[in-house]
Amino acid sequence: MWRYVARRMLYMIPILFGITLVTFLLFNVAGGDPAAQAAGRYATPERLAQIREQMGLDKPLLEQYLHMVKQLATFDFGRSWSSRQEISGLIWAGIGPSLSVTFPAFVLSLLITIPFSLLLAAKRNTAIDKGTMVTCLGLISISSVVYVLAGQYFLAYKLGWFPVSGWDPSWDGRWQYATLPILIMVSLSLGADILFFRTVFVEEMFQDYVRTARSKGLSNAKILLKHVLKNGMVPIITAVVLQIPFLITGSLLIESFFGIPGLGGLIYQAIQEADFPVIKAMVLIGAISYMVFQLISDVLYALVDPKIRLS
Amino acid sequence: MFKNIFVILATSLALAACTKKAPENDNTINYGLRTNLKALDPEQGSETSANEIIPNIFETLFEYHYLKRPVVLQPLLAEAMPTVSKDGRTYTIKIKKGIRFQDSEVFPDGKGREVKAQDFIYSWKRIADPRNKGEGWWIFDGKIEGINDWNAKLAKGGKPEEVNEAFNAPISGLQAPDDYTIVIKLAKPFYQLNNVLAMPFASVVPKEAVDKYGEEFMNHPVGTGPYKFESWIRGNKVTLVRNPNWHGGTYPNEGAPGDQEAGLLADAGKPLPFADKLVFHEIPEAQPRWLNLMKGALDFGGIPKDNFDNTITDGKLKPEMVSKGMKLWTFPSLEVVYIGFNMADPLLGKNLELRRALSLAYDGQTARKKFYNDRATIAMSPLSPDIDGYDAKFVNPWKEFNVEKAKEHLKKAGYPEGKGLPAIEYNISGSSTDRQMGEYVQQQFQKIGVQVNIISSSWPQFIERLNQKKAQMFGIAWVADYPDQGNMLQTLYSKSAAPGPNNSNYNSKEFDALFEQSEKIPPGPARIALFHKMRDQFVKDVPWIPTVHRLNDIIYQGWINNLKRHDIIRNSYKYIRVDQAKKAELKAKL
Numbered sequence: 001m002w003r004y005v006a007r008r009m010l011y012m013i014p015i016l017f018g019i020t021l022v023t024f025l026l027f028n029v030a031g032g033d034p035a036a037q038a039a040g041r042y043a044t045p046e047r048l049a050q051i052r053e054q055m056g057l058d059k060p061l062l063e064q065y066l067h068m069v070k071q072l073a074t075f076d077f078g079r080s081w082s083s084r085q086e087i088s089g090l091i092w093a094g095i096g097p098s099l100s101v102t103f104p105a106f107v108l109s110l111l112i113t114i115p116f117s118l119l120l121a122a123k124r125n126t127a128i129d130k131g132t133m134v135t136c137l138g139l140i141s142i143s144s145v146v147y148v149l150a151g152q153y154f155l156a157y158k159l160g161w162f163p164v165s166g167w168d169p170s171w172d173g174r175w176q177y178a179t180l181p182i183l184i185m186v187s188l189s190l191g192a193d194i195l196f197f198r199t200v201f202v203e204e205m206f207q208d209y210v211r212t213a214r215s216k217g218l219s220n221a222k223i224l225l226k227h228v229l230k231n232g233m234v235p236i237i238t239a240v241v242l243q244i245p246f247l248i249t250g251s252l253l254i255e256s257f258f259g260i261p262g263l264g265g266l267i268y269q270a271i272q273e274a275d276f277p278v279i280k281a282m283v284l285i286g287a288i289s290y291m292v293f294q295l296i297s298d299v300l301y302a303l304v305d306p307k308i309r310l311s
Numbered sequence: 312m313f314k315n316i317f318v319i320l321a322t323s324l325a326l327a328a329c330t331k332k333a334p335e336n337d338n339t340i341n342y343g344l345r346t347n348l349k350a351l352d353p354e355q356g357s358e359t360s361a362n363e364i365i366p367n368i369f370e371t372l373f374e375y376h377y378l379k380r381p382v383v384l385q386p387l388l389a390e391a392m393p394t395v396s397k398d399g400r401t402y403t404i405k406i407k408k409g410i411r412f413q414d415s416e417v418f419p420d421g422k423g424r425e426v427k428a429q430d431f432i433y434s435w436k437r438i439a440d441p442r443n444k445g446e447g448w449w450i451f452d453g454k455i456e457g458i459n460d461w462n463a464k465l466a467k468g469g470k471p472e473e474v475n476e477a478f479n480a481p482i483s484g485l486q487a488p489d490d491y492t493i494v495i496k497l498a499k500p501f502y503q504l505n506n507v508l509a510m511p512f513a514s515v516v517p518k519e520a521v522d523k524y525g526e527e528f529m530n531h532p533v534g535t536g537p538y539k540f541e542s543w544i545r546g547n548k549v550t551l552v553r554n555p556n557w558h559g560g561t562y563p564n565e566g567a568p569g570d571q572e573a574g575l576l577a578d579a580g581k582p583l584p585f586a587d588k589l590v591f592h593e594i595p596e597a598q599p600r601w602l603n604l605m606k607g608a609l610d611f612g613g614i615p616k617d618n619f620d621n622t623i624t625d626g627k628l629k630p631e632m633v634s635k636g637m638k639l640w641t642f643p644s645l646e647v648v649y650i651g652f653n654m655a656d657p658l659l660g661k662n663l664e665l666r667r668a669l670s671l672a673y674d675g676q677t678a679r680k681k682f683y684n685d686r687a688t689i690a691m692s693p694l695s696p697d698i699d700g701y702d703a704k705f706v707n708p709w710k711e712f713n714v715e716k717a718k719e720h721l722k723k724a725g726y727p728e729g730k731g732l733p734a735i736e737y738n739i740s741g742s743s744t745d746r747q748m749g750e751y752v753q754q755q756f757q758k759i760g761v762q763v764n765i766i767s768s769s770w771p772q773f774i775e776r777l778n779q780k781k782a783q784m785f786g787i788a789w790v791a792d793y794p795d796q797g798n799m800l801q802t803l804y805s806k807s808a809a810p811g812p813n814n815s816n817y818n819s820k821e822f823d824a825l826f827e828q829s830e831k832i833p834p835g836p837a838r839i840a841l842f843h844k845m846r847d848q849f850v851k852d853v854p855w856i857p858t859v860h861r862l863n864d865i866i867y868q869g870w871i872n873n874l875k876r877h878d879i880i881r882n883s884y885k886y887i888r889v890d891q892a893k894k895a896e897l898k899a900k901l
Contacts, residue, residue, distance in 0.1 A: 050468045082349050083545065084526040090545070149598055157602045164606055165599040166592065167547045255546070257596050265546040269347050 001302065008295050019287045020072065024065050027280050028057075068280075072288075077281040082273045087281050090266060097167065098250030098262030100178050105185035106247055109193060110240065112186070114229075117197035122224055124202055132194065139191030148257045151184045165258045181254045197236060204232045233304050241297035245289040249282065337891045339588040340871075340884060343600040343609045347546060347593050350529035353514040354438050354445040362511055364591050366882035367551055368413075369514035369534035372404060372431070372493075373505055375794075375880045378566030378575060381699050382794050382879055384505050388426065388515065388535065388558075390491075392505065399500035399833065404493045406431070410558050413539040417519040423556055426515055426535055428487035434516045435485060440478060441466040447512030454504070456484030456496040502833045506793035511881060537584040537885045551589040559583070562873070562886060575875055584885035585873075604866060607901040610889070611640075611867035611874060619684050623864065626685065636869025636897040641862050643688065643696045645791035645878050647799065649855040650737075650752065651815040655780045655808075659735070660816075664724035666853040670709040671717035672759045673752070673856050682748055683859060690857035692846045693789070693799050697877075700796040700839040707850050707857070717759045729760025738766045738782040740773040748786060778810035787814060788861075794879050796842045797829055803849060817854040870894035 035052040052058045056067060071077050077087035120129045156164040162180040204210070205228055213223050250264030259265075263282070270278035344360040351361065353369050374387040386392060390405040412423035438447045439462050451458050464477045484496040497504065507513065520533040532540045535558070538551035562578045570576055578585070594600040597615035604612045614622050622629060628639045650673070654660040675689050691707040694700055718728070726732040737752055739745040749765040756763050763784075768776065776782045789812065791798050801807050804826045805818040822845055829841040849855075867874050870893040873886050 079526065084350075084529060093545070152599055152602055157606060160606075164602040164608065165594060166603075166608070167544065169544060257599055259547050259592060259594055259599070261544045261547040265347075269546060272347070273349065 001299070004302075005295070005299060008298065012291055012295070015291060016288065019291075020069055020284065021065070023280060023283050023287075024068055027276055028061070028064060028068075071281075072284055078277050080270070080275050080278050082270075082275045082278075087278055090278065091263065091281065091285070094250070094261065094263040094266045095248060096262075097169075097260050098255070098264060099247060100174055101181045101185065101254065101260060101262070102247035102250060104178070105182045105189075106243065108182065109186045109189045113190060113193040113197055114236070117194050118201055118224055118229060118232075120194070120198045121201035121205055121228070122220065124198075124205075129198075133198075136191040136195045139187070140195070144188055144253055147184050147188055148253060151180055151187075152257070155183070156180055167258070167260050169261075177258070177260075181251075181258050181260065185251065185254060196239065197232070200232045200235050201228055204228045207231070230304065234301060237300050237304060238297050241293050241300060242290070244293045244296075245286060248289060249286055337894055338586055338889055339590055340586045340887055340889060341590045341592065341609045343592050343594040343603060343612050345600070345613075346595055348543075348549065348591075351532040351540065351543070351549070352529035353434075353511045353516065353534075354443055354447060355529060360591075360593075362881050364549055364551070364589075365511045365514070365532070366536070367538040367589060367884050368532045368536045368540055369511065369516065370536045370882070371509050371511070371513050371515070372406070373509040374882055375509065375877070376563060377880060377883065377886050378563050378570050378875060380567040380877075381697055381701075382877065384509060387509075393495075395833075399502065399831075400497045402493075402495040402497070402504060404495070406491050406493065407558065408491055410535055411556050412517045412520075412535055413533055413554050414556060415517075415520060415533045417517065417523045417533060423533075424517065424519070427490045428493045429490070430515050430517065431493055432482075432485045432487055433518050435513065436461075436478065436482070437516065437521070438512055442474070445512075447510070450507045450510060450512055454497055454499075454501050454507075455482065456498050457482045458484055500831055502830075503793060503795050503797065506795055510793060536882070538589055546593055548593060549591045551591075553584060553587050557584075560885065570875075575873060578873060578886075578888060585888035586884065589884055605901065607868060607894075607898045610871050610887075611865050611876075614864050614866060622866065623684070623686075628866070632866070635900055636893075638867050638869065638871075638874075640865045640867060640874055640876055641686070642865075642876055642878070644861045644863055645695045645697055645794060646788050646860060647690050647693050647695060647857050648687075648788040648859045648861065649690065649693070649786075649857045651782075651785050651787060651855045652853070653780060653783050653785075653816055654818060654854050655816040656783050658733070659783060662724050663853065664720045665726070665732075667709050668717045668720035668724055668759060669756060669761065670853055670856045671711060671713050671720060672761070673755050673858075674712045675710065675858055676712065678748070678751060679859055681751065682744065683861060686862040686864060687859035688862070690860050692849060692857055693802060693855070694796050694842065694846055695791055695799050696860050698791065698794045698796055698799070699834070700842045702843070705846070709850065709853055710857070714758055721759050721761070726760075729762070732761060734762035734764045736766050736783040737763050738768070738773060738776055738785040740768060745786065752786070777814045780809050780816055782814075785814065790878075795834075796839075797826075800826060800829075800842065800845055803845070803854065815854045817852070819848060819852055822848045822852075868894070869897045 035048055035055055035057050049058075056064060059067075075088050079085060080087055080090060083090070120132055123129050152164050156162045163177055165177075167177050168174050210223060210227060213227055248263065249267065250260070250262035252264040252268050254260065255262045255264035256268050266278065267282050269275070270282070342363065344363060346358065346360045348360050348364070349355065349358065351364060351368070353365050355361070370388050372387060372389040373384045373392070375382045376385050384392070388406055388410055390407050393402040393404040395402055406426070406428055410426040412418070412426060414421055414423045418424050435451065437443055438445050439451055439458055441448075441462060442465065448462070453459060461477070461480065461482045464480070465474060468474060469477075484498070486494045486496075488494060495504065515535060516528075517533055520531065521528050524531045530543065537554055537557045537560070539554040541550040541552045543549045560583045562581045562583060564576070564579045566575055592603070592609070594603065597617070600609070600612060601615050601618055603609045622632060623639070626641075628637060652659045652666055652669075659666060679685060679687050679689060688696060689710070691705050691710055694702070696703070721727065721729060735756070737749055739749045746765070746767055749767065753763040753765060766776075766782075773782075773785075777785060777787075789799065789802050802812045802814070803817045803819075803822060804813055805823050807813045808816045808818065825841050825845045825848065829838050829845070832838050832841075863876070863878075865874070865876050870890045872888040872890055874883075875886075876883060
């Protein structure tokens with residue numbers, strides 16, 4: 001297995017090269033003159049030339065590209081144009097708040113959706129199953145902004161269960177503010193996840209081994225929990241693990257509505273202010289973590305299902 | 312394993328929902344910022360959100376009297392208002408002794424150092440230093456003797472030592488003969504210098520802090536103000552706490568007519584500031600900002616467009632809001648919104664009768680209701696309300712909505728019933744409200760047979776069209792930088808034509824002569840008489856259709872006292888008092 005991991009990591013090198021190259025071209029070649037962006041409104045041509053020199057934009061493109069690769073390797077992305085803070089510092093500061101919301105939401109939603117989908121698969125074509133499917137379709141069709149607006153209006157404003165928005169960096173105070181965003185994120189994923197997981201489990205239940213197990217006289221519960229669940233986990237793991245990079249980057253929508261100082265808000269603000277170094281760093285980190293988790297998901301695949309060989 | 316995780320998670324969530332944090336010190340003012348903050352450096356602060364915070368930390372030589380209207384300047388860090396030489400070119404300003412910067416790690420022993428005259432010169436040089444990409448350079452550009460040469464030398468660049476030397480070189484127009492005296496020599500008379508020196512841009516900052524934090528000074532502000540910086544969680548909130556070493560100040564003893572009755576003088580003579588803590592929450596979305604205000608988590612704020620009808624009827628707060636103790640404060644923006652004609656355009660610029668016809672055909676009252684919820688006054692001229700020289704009774708004859716008369720003038724213009732007149736291009740920037748306003752203008756002019764094509768573009772493209780004098784007709788507003796009608800009227804001075812503030816490229820010898828004359832004399836009745844003459848010239852030539860002066864509505868909680876917001880008075884937090892007993896009582900109802 002380690003050979004497989006090592007080989008996959010080697011494959012990652014050309015992909016990484018591709019990602020950095022595309023990002024570089026997007027920001028440094030196609031995106032216009034970064035110096036003009038950074039210089040502000042009243043820059044003279046001399047001043048512009050000075051900034052180009054400071055930013056290293058007067059150097060050959062290859063050298064500039066290598067500089068970016070070095071930044072990525074050392075996790076030192078320079079300073080934000082708008083806040084002038086170290087970008088790596090901004091990213092570290094943002095990961096915690098983002099994960100405080102996304103991770104509990106992620107776990108909670110799996111804990112609800114997987115058992116529930118399994119139950120639906122067992123009770124397929126009954127009224128509960130059909131009713132849930134229709135409800136799930138309804139949940140998917142509603143725009144995510146509506147969840148946020150309704151959550152804030154009813155649960156926070158009308159019922160007063162939570163603060164409307166805000167954040168407390170201390171661990172004690174954090175949950176008071178994080179609970180409503182977590183609940184909203186969970187409800188956002190319910191519809192799609194239940195539909196998907198149910199389909200997976202139902203498909204699994206028509207497999208031959210289930211029929212065999214049943215003919216051997218295994219109880220329905222045992223079939224479901226021992227066989228269907230385990231085999232159904234393969235596609236589920238793929239879908240779930242690939243969500244993890246997005247947990248780190250946080251939710252743009254939730255963070256901006258709730259004033260959560262996470263990475264989603266950082267990206268949102270950087271885009272609004274054309275803060276290229278921050279956007280560039282986030283694009284790179286996002287792409288790379290996606291790659292890493294894809295590898296993890298492939299490895300987990302094999303662990304769950306020995307039939308899949310790592311070759 | 313799943314089961315265990317579930318138990319832990321469920322318990323922690325349940326605990327979280329139950330834990331109530333110990334209540335924060337209630338002598339706190341909470342405000343919701345409408346945009347995310349970028350910088351807390353006065354030199355960078357041209358945005359509204361930053362300007363809400365900066366004047367509490369940093370201070371200027373002069374400030375506006377909190378209550379008097381129209382606004383009046385008074386000394387803040389200055390000992391008195393400046394003495395001005397006869398030719399109006401030399402200002403001598405004495406600064407107060409014993410003013411100290413806030414305690415900070417940047418000073419030896421962490422104790423704030425005394426502010427000297429040289430600190431102001433240093434701070435102003437920072438604004439004029441092109442390396443800082445500051446947004447306030449225009450306040451000194453061309454106005455102070457020697458500053459443009461100094462700026463040009465720095466802009467040239469060179470080795471760091473050379474540039475630093477260029478920065479340290481003296482500017483002939485900015486001198487400190489002793490520690491408590493500043494002498495400013497102007498390149499030409501500029502009677503609004505005092506106003507400019509009251510803008511947050513001109514605040515005093517300590518060199519030690521700029522040297523220590525470098526580029527990050529904007530994240531570690533140190534000033535002389537009544538509140539000092541405590542923390543900033545980016546994207547979330549900024550917290551300021553009372554500065555124990557503040558030089559002090561008292562609540563004003565006199566105000567404008569009506570202030571006494573409104574209870575605005577109840578705290579007269581009491582020491583400032585009242586609140587212990589200011590918290591500025593970054594809430595760019597309208598709904599959470601509004602719900603937080605309605606819940607009492609914020610102390611005051613504007614009314615989002617979508618909530619307007621549920622909040623105000625006939626200019627008054629609805630009873631359900633009043634029953635919660637909430638109050639309404641309305642104040643005019645120092646501005647004019649207008650439809651401009653490009654006077655450089657061969658059709659509109661040359662045909663006075665056509666411009667008159669269009670002005671007469673525009674129904675301003677209906678637009679006021681439709682687009683501004685009645686929260687605006689009809690504009691008759693470029694002169695802004697709430698600034699000396701504004702005359703609420705003045706009537707512009709071409710602002711009468713009269714379709715018949717408009718048709719007559721269109722006939723005189725050579726286009727009876729609009730025949731032979733090519734469609735006029737009306738330029739707007741892209742928001743949906745702007746688009747609706749554009750369609751409204753289209754309908755208005757259609758009534759007399761004039762066709763209008765709407766050219767909708769993004770804000771930068773729109774500005775580009777104005778700058779290139781390509782916009783035939785356009786909708787825009789001018790907001791005063793400081794309370795002076797001269798600042799409003801520069802929008803019509805031929806030498807500030809596009810890309811300057813004169814977007815309509817109006818060029819009138821008579822107007823220019825009056826404007827230049829007004830620049831040479833100090834504020835007073837003679838200058839106001841000139842403003843009125845300029846206004847009359849404007850009415851004669853119809854280069855714009857002035858539409859409205861907008862009003863701002865602020866809702867504030869019943870426990871907030873002394874709130875009297877104004878666009879120009881930015882250091883108002885020190886005057887606001889939180890009635891904590893009332894807060895406890897009223898908040899229970901929200």
